[in-house]
Amino acid sequence: MKLIFDTGKCTGCKLCELACSAKHEGVFNPRKARLKIIDRYIETGRETKLKSCTLCMECVETCPTEAIISNGKWLTLDEELCTSCGICVDACPEGLIYMKSDDLPAIPDFCQGNPYCIEWCPQKCLILEVE
């Protein structure tokens, strides 16, 4: 499972990030979103890209207590096994995992297969690909 991103259609409105942090954490704060849209002007023009879970398994493989579990479609955290060591935060190549206020890592999980961000994207530039 992954999110496909239509770069040309994204307007950079961040509604997806806001919806994500609101749903998962009950607050508006893009730093607490489990996906990241970058849409900014750089020296050479405009840069638009999506950072979302690619199921690369880096976090799963580096977790010393095997607390992050993949079902092949998305990841989940076994809170009993997690020791809040934070290794997964550094391991995520997309920089998407962060430690929540309850000292547990926020693991991107595609909302268990039904990503809420997609519902909010007004330009429909986020598409869920199910393999």
Next chain:
Amino acid sequence: MKSYTGKILRVDLSRGEIAEEETREEWLGKYYGQKGLGFRYLLEDIDPTIDPLSPENEVVITPGIFGGTIIPNSGKLAITSKSPATGTICDGSIGGTIAAEIKWTGYDAIIVKGKANNLVYLYITPDKTEIKDAGFLRGKGTRQTELMLKKELQDDEVKVLSIGPAGENLVKFACITSELYRQQGRGGIGAVMGSKNLKAVAVRDGKDITVPDMPSFLSSLREIIKESVLIPDNEFLLSDGTWPFGDWMLEAGMIPTRNFQTGISPTYERLRSELKDTFKKGSKACVSCPLACGNYIEIDGISFEGPEYESLNMTGGNCQISDLKSIVQFNRSIDDLGLDSISIGNVIAFVMEMTERGIHDFGIRFGDAENYLKLPEKIAHRQGIGNELAEGVRFLSEKYGGKDFAMQVKGLEIPSYDPRGAWGMGLAYATSDRGACHQRAFTPTPEVIMNEIEPYTFEGKARLVKDLQDYNAVKFSIGICDFWGLNLDLLAKLVNMSTGSNLDSEELTKAGERIYNLGRIFNVMAGFRRKEDILPERLFTDPLPEGPAAGKVLPKGEFEQALSEYYRLRGWSEEGIPSKQELEGIEVDKEAIEKFEKYLSSTRYRV
């Protein structure tokens, strides 16, 4: 209160002091956020008669109630100051992400006063604020300033408000830029930043914003966006941005051309079609906005956002520049230098007409693209002829003549809507709190776009202008962009959902009046009276020569009558001074009324 942060950041650049204080909660209940809160703090903190470029003036930055939330069209930030162009109070808004970023740093307002010894920038994060040396940014354009600050702070995601050379050199129409192409354009607040030696404000998010009931907030918003925002009437914003306003103005024969000598542009249709069909590559939204009115273009290897309608026409047809590449090059240059497109389009058109009429030779005539392209640099750096052009149309007309066709009100140049084709706009420009502004009461919508009312009359226009001003005053205070025409019932619902309050549209209507009157109090104290609520003579004497509004001119007597009617509706005297009774009726706070009463009793001026 939810959605507010409850904190204000104060920076005194003269003393190098940074302090936090609690937001005055009683003011939030009366003036809400952006415009209103900015007005109230400015009225409290400064003497309205001060020189706008003195250290005593303040720059008040207010992100509003909705900034940083998922509420659509809430991405605007208000910046309020005493304007060096007009001497009035002046709030301007800027889009992009900056309003939300400031909210996420944890402030309802950032208030900057004083003057730093050296060029500095502010770096504001949720943890601390620093005043940092900006010597390395001196003379840099806004594009370089922003990109260099990201490097300096080693943070690509930092958001920046900055001025270009125009602001540093105190050009009267210097603007403030964010994300390269978003501007707080009008009134020269960029020069106020420059006068404080404040090159930029860099902010970085981090804090949460909460609402009373998130699940129901989200489900309500989903419905509201579907029912009221993403509707067919608004689709043009995504596909065309603001360009259709030019189509409508052309159709009404009121698109300013050759310094308002005619309302028919021979080039507009071609220019906007070329932009859309050939060069538009995508749309750019402010944060939380599903409408995305920003036009991202690429033209011969140059990438750019815009030029939007105002810029396209004021720096295009109004100067009779017909080559799109020149116009885009010019606009990219003024964005970088930090110059307001509406004002510079007027300034250049004015000196072109002065030259053609033989009143004074400024060395540039209509259509002279070569010299036109040289002027932004000269103005921003105050070189040669640019030094005087930097003072704006009013100054030039007072020094060299041509007052009758100096297209400005209170020192602010007129935007791209000729009021001879929609008379309400004349009254709107005259009574706007910051001089000639189209965003206080945009009457062309009912007059010529929707064709709901007769455009060539002042009958009913006093009421229309007042109602629109009040509506926008509260809408721009709570923090919703111009392009979402929501009604006040819905606005009240959004405030209630965000803050847990229990407002209704009646209160919001009253709040709009309250906020508009607060601006008037400031302006009266700054010396403004009826005689300043006037328009340039051309609009009263020169009939439009062609098109659907051919022969139309504003009848001065009827204009004056409408102005008197407008004052009566507002409860103001014939001289435009609010009465104590009226201010109490709309519940302006006691301290503000007392301050105003004290001023009135200390002047020899009789109400």
